[in-house]
Amino acid sequence: MTYSSILIQFLNGLASASSLFLVAAGLSLIFGVTRIVNFAHGSLYMLGMYVAVWLGERIGFWWSVPIAALAVGAFGALVESALLRRLYAAPELLQLLATFALVLVVKDFALWAWGPEDILGPRAPGFTGAVTIAGLQFPEYDLFLIGFGPLVLGALWLLLTRTRWGTLVRAATQDREMASALGVNQKWLFTGVFALGAFLAGLGGALQIPREPATLLIDLSVVSDAFVVVVVGGLGSIGGAFVAAFLIAEIKAFCIGLGLSQFTLVVEFVVMAVVLVIRPWGLFGRMPALARGAGAVEPPLVAPSPAALKALAALLAALALVPVVSGGYTLVLLTDILVFALFAVSLHFIMGPAGLHSFGHAAYFGLGAYGAGLLLLRAGAPMELALLLGPLAGGLGALVFGWFCVRLSGVYLAMLTLAFAQIAWSVVFQWDAFTGGSNGLVGIWPASWLASKAAYYYITLLTCAGGIALLWRMLYAPFGYALRAARDSPLRADAIGLDVRALQWAAFTLAGLAAGMAGALYAFSKGSISPESLSVPRSVDGLVMVLLGGIQTLTGPLWGAALFTWMQDAVARGIDYWRAVIGAVILVLVLAFPQGLTGFLRQRFAP
Amino acid sequence: MTVLAARNLSKSFGGVQAVRGVSLSVASGELLALIGPNGAGKTTCFNLLNGQLAPDAGEIEFEGRSLRGLAPREIWRLGVGRTFQVTATFGSMTVRENVQMALLSHHRQLSSLFARAAQRHVAAADALLERVGMREQAGRPCAVLAYGDLKRVELAVALANQPRLLLMDEPTAGMAPGERGELMQLAADLARGSGIAVLFTEHDMDVVFAHADRIVVLSDGELIAQGSPQEVRANAAVRAVYLGSHA
Ligand SMILES: Nc1ncnc2c1ncn2[C@@H]1O[C@H](COP(=O)(O)OP(=O)(O)OP(=O)(O)O)[C@@H](O)[C@H]1O
Ligand SMILES: [Mg+2]
Numbered sequence: 001m002t003y004s005s006i007l008i009q010f011l012n013g014l015a016s017a018s019s020l021f022l023v024a025a026g027l028s029l030i031f032g033v034t035r036i037v038n039f040a041h042g043s044l045y046m047l048g049m050y051v052a053v054w055l056g057e058r059i060g061f062w063w064s065v066p067i068a069a070l071a072v073g074a075f076g077a078l079v080e081s082a083l084l085r086r087l088y089a090a091p092e093l094l095q096l097l098a099t100f101a102l103v104l105v106v107k108d109f110a111l112w113a114w115g116p117e118d119i120l121g122p123r124a125p126g127f128t129g130a131v132t133i134a135g136l137q138f139p140e141y142d143l144f145l146i147g148f149g150p151l152v153l154g155a156l157w158l159l160l161t162r163t164r165w166g167t168l169v170r171a172a173t174q175d176r177e178m179a180s181a182l183g184v185n186q187k188w189l190f191t192g193v194f195a196l197g198a199f200l201a202g203l204g205g206a207l208q209i210p211r212e213p214a215t216l217l218i219d220l221s222v223v224s225d226a227f228v229v230v231v232v233g234g235l236g237s238i239g240g241a242f243v244a245a246f247l248i249a250e251i252k253a254f255c256i257g258l259g260l261s262q263f264t265l266v267v268e269f270v271v272m273a274v275v276l277v278i279r280p281w282g283l284f285g286r287m288p289a290l291a292r293g294a295g296a297v298e299p300p301l302v303a304p305s306p307a308a309l310k311a312l313a314a315l316l317a318a319l320a321l322v323p324v325v326s327g328g329y330t331l332v333l334l335t336d337i338l339v340f341a342l343f344a345v346s347l348h349f350i351m352g353p354a355g356l357h358s359f360g361h362a363a364y365f366g367l368g369a370y371g372a373g374l375l376l377l378r379a380g381a382p383m384e385l386a387l388l389l390g391p392l393a394g395g396l397g398a399l400v401f402g403w404f405c406v407r408l409s410g411v412y413l414a415m416l417t418l419a420f421a422q423i424a425w426s427v428v429f430q431w432d433a434f435t436g437g438s439n440g441l442v443g444i445w446p447a448s449w450l451a452s453k454a455a456y457y458y459i460t461l462l463t464c465a466g467g468i469a470l471l472w473r474m475l476y477a478p479f480g481y482a483l484r485a486a487r488d489s490p491l492r493a494d495a496i497g498l499d500v501r502a503l504q505w506a507a508f509t510l511a512g513l514a515a516g517m518a519g520a521l522y523a524f525s526k527g528s529i530s531p532e533s534l535s536v537p538r539s540v541d542g543l544v545m546v547l548l549g550g551i552q553t554l555t556g557p558l559w560g561a562a563l564f565t566w567m568q569d570a571v572a573r574g575i576d577y578w579r580a581v582i583g584a585v586i587l588v589l590v591l592a593f594p595q596g597l598t599g600f601l602r603q604r605f606a607p
Numbered sequence: 608m609t610v611l612a613a614r615n616l617s618k619s620f621g622g623v624q625a626v627r628g629v630s631l632s633v634a635s636g637e638l639l640a641l642i643g644p645n646g647a648g649k650t651t652c653f654n655l656l657n658g659q660l661a662p663d664a665g666e667i668e669f670e671g672r673s674l675r676g677l678a679p680r681e682i683w684r685l686g687v688g689r690t691f692q693v694t695a696t697f698g699s700m701t702v703r704e705n706v707q708m709a710l711l712s713h714h715r716q717l718s719s720l721f722a723r724a725a726q727r728h729v730a731a732a733d734a735l736l737e738r739v740g741m742r743e744q745a746g747r748p749c750a751v752l753a754y755g756d757l758k759r760v761e762l763a764v765a766l767a768n769q770p771r772l773l774l775m776d777e778p779t780a781g782m783a784p785g786e787r788g789e790l791m792q793l794a795a796d797l798a799r800g801s802g803i804a805v806l807f808t809e810h811d812m813d814v815v816f817a818h819a820d821r822i823v824v825l826s827d828g829e830l831i832a833q834g835s836p837q838e839v840r841a842n843a844a845v846r847a848v849y850l851g852s853h854a
Contacts, residue, residue, distance in 0.1 A: 297698040297699055297748075297750040298698075298699040299699065299748060300699060300700050300701045300704065300748050301699070301700075303723075303725065473720075473721055474720050474721070476723055476724060476725070477719055477720050477721050477722050477723065477724055478711045478716050478717050478718075478719045478722060478724045478727065479717060479718060479719060479720050480724070481700070481704065481707075481708060481711070481724040482708070482711070482712075482717045484697065484699055484700065485697045485700070485708050487699075488696075488697040488698050488699050488700070489695045489696060489697055489698070491659075491691065491695045492691070492695035492696060492697065492764075493697075494659075494678065494679045494680050495657065495659075495679050495680070495683055495689050495691075495695070496680075496683055496708065496709040496712050496713075496764060496767070496768070497680045497683045497684050497709075497712040497713070497768070498680060498712055498717065499680060503717070506718075
């Protein structure tokens with residue numbers, strides 16, 4: 001690499017940093033005031049892109065950018081006042097889930113409005129050429145972007161320090177109660193901040209269109225990049241977002257420049273890991289105030305009553321009899337339900353009793369699936385062995401990622417788990433030669449004695465019921481009690497000799513192993529796997545199952561998994577935009593039953 | 608015999624010097640009261656002693672062994688029990704389970720994956736609860752207890768690993784005056800009976816003067832007086848800074 005090409009890569013990085021900064025700054029601002037981590041922030045960015053492309057054809061690029069940003073800002077205001085405002089007092093988890101439901105809805109809206117193909121944007125009039133820097137060509141537009149980022153930073157700084165509104169925003173960021181005591185009209189402040197954050201995201205997207213086509217995949221990749229930026233820079237710090245955006249964008253630029261684009265994610269991961277180990281709250285972040293609890297305190301865990309055990313045994317017997325009376329389609333659906341029941345129970349294991357809110361649990365499901373598939377196809381292992389050892393990939397992934405995750409809590413943990421899942425997804429998605437890239441792997445069929453639907457159903461029933469029973473048993477064991485203790489009061493747990501991190505790490509790994517088992521079973525039941533099996537939407541499916549059933553109950557995830565899998569099956573076949581339907585259902589459920597279905601039923605019909 | 612010896616402890620938070628050069632020691636069987644107005648640095652001292660905070664300067668020895676760099680859980684294993692000013696219990700567990708948790712940890716059974724936790728150490732847990740007068744409420748969820756009762760549960764939990772040093776941060780807050788005397792009497796019996804060293808903070812001066820063997824007075828992070836209750840009562844600096852503000 002010559003000096004001049006190093007310089008060019010550096011400038012490339014600076015240009016990308018600007019958009020990234022806009023998104024991350026918006027995310028940080030919104031979090032600072034409303035304490036909500038907006039998972040839909042990448043979707044706002046995506047909207048900004050599409051709206052700008054669409055408008056650009058009609059009114060020209062330079063008009064389209066501010067108008068697109070304003071439109072996205074207005075959309076943000078609408079979302080805040082119609083939806084989020086009702087959730088400020090709700091448990092953190094539900095807020096996150098609600099913003100994720102928005103991701104689904106916005107994605108399908110974009111699909112409906114602009115179609116599935118990537119759309120190339122116009123070039124920016126006045127900046128269409130290139131300048132020669134150190135003997136190499138560099139786009140003029142990128143120079144414009146390089147200047148624009150610091151300009152926005154300066155404008156934000158002026159806004160926050162020199163205006164009355166900015167003073168209120170800072171006051172609310174530091175101390176909500178104080179701000180309300182000062183007589184701040186909170187409603188308008190919150191709406192305003194959300195609109196500003198959305199505006200910044202939309203602006204970031206709109207400004208990007210001369211460089212990149214608008215695509216439906218951008219939402220999650222941008223939001224996970226923004227999460228990395230915010231985790232590195234410190235949540236709530238605009239300056240931190242600027243520095244971290246610069247850092248991350250430069251890393252990307254140099255990896256790509258060196259022809260090592262496949263290592264981008266690895267390097268990004270290493271940087272984030274190092275920062276987290278040295279400064280858990282980011283370079284410029286402060287330790288967050290204690291996270292709010294997950295709603296009402298859970299009642300003590302009682303041993304299952306004989307009647308409940310009988311009911312479970314009866315359910316098991318009924319499930320064992322299904323192949324006798326029914327075949328084909330029912331078995332396929334039930335196999336899916338069983339697999340996702342194990343997945344949901346493993347997620348509940350860490351989310352409920354251990355209090356670790358993971359937004360990336362599908363990573364371990366997918367790693368288990370790919371582990372099994374790769375063992376079979378690449379290592380030539382017999383199917384039985386692949387099914388047995390594949391899940392270890394999930395466990396191993398959870399072991400590595402978990403080490404970092406248990407160092408954080410609350411929204412930081414949620415962001416980190418999502419970022420890890422996105423990294424795992426990207427690696428699988430990009431590594432064509434080994435994982436089959438976006439096409440995935442095909443030909444993952446069970447051994448001949450398991451080839452019939454009924455036989456595979458039985459092995460699934462056996463494994464999933466066994467796995468679920470083991471996980472439940474652990475919750476009644478000292479280990480499970482210790483997990484709940486560490487969740488209820490880390491302070492007290494530490495003061496009576498519990499190694500909180502070690503316990504949580506072990507739980508995370510066990511849950512990863514169980515999710516990996518579910519993934520491996522899933523791979524052989526379908527005969528193929530695609531990167532979708534470890535995508536973020538799959539993680540959110542798991543969350544919905546757990547929350548649908550009610551996080552405070554042990555059997556909740558079972559019912560949640562059954563209902564959701566069935567619903568998805570029924571809806572996905574009938575409706576084109578089923579993700580949006582699921583998103584809408586989540587929103588309705590979150591608004592109507594903040595304690596989950598079982599929690600709701602229990603409250604409603606409690607004696 | 609000196610159980611705990613702290614020398615020249617200092618700790619500041621940003622600009623606030625919460626503890627400045629405090630030295631104190633507690634002998635086995637002794638009840639030492641740490642008193643001082645709000646914000647004097649008492650809780651911060653406790654946090655330094657049980658490893659929750661690292662001191663900026665100073666040394667702490669427990670039974671002759673330096674506690675430098677040890678985590679609270681390690682210090683607990685050495686034999687230091689603690690209760691918190693703002694009670695910290697496991698809200699999703701019953702009173703008995705809270706104590707069982709400490710017993711399970713004491714017996715190093717936390718990594719057991721398949722045993723039934725609720726059936727372990729039941730008798731031992733109930734015996735501890737009996738001592739603090741919480742036996743009748745053993746089956747109730749901690750989340751529904753009155754504040755004074757939570758303080759008792761904390762005491763039972765702190766006693767579960769047979770500590771040789773007990774740190775109690777405002778153990779009687781939230782209790783009726785009569786109950787306060789009883790609880791402190793229990794602590795005094797423990798100290799004298801089993802030779803436990805007890806260090807406690809307390810805002811109720813009647814309780815302090817009735818039960819403490821010795822008193823250490825903090826003001827603005829500094830140790831301004833120490834001695835027997837009579838000496839401290841008579842100390843002019845204490846009257847000015849502490850009693851004066853209350854009388
Ligand atoms: N974590 C912290 N961060 C910043 N300042 C702190 C922290 N903990 C304590 N302080 C400050 O240190 C000083 C001493 O506080 P500390 O809680 O030790 O007092 P205290 O004697 O226990 O008071 P009280 O009788 O009200 O319990 C106070 O000024 C307090 O504001
Ligand atoms: Mg205190």
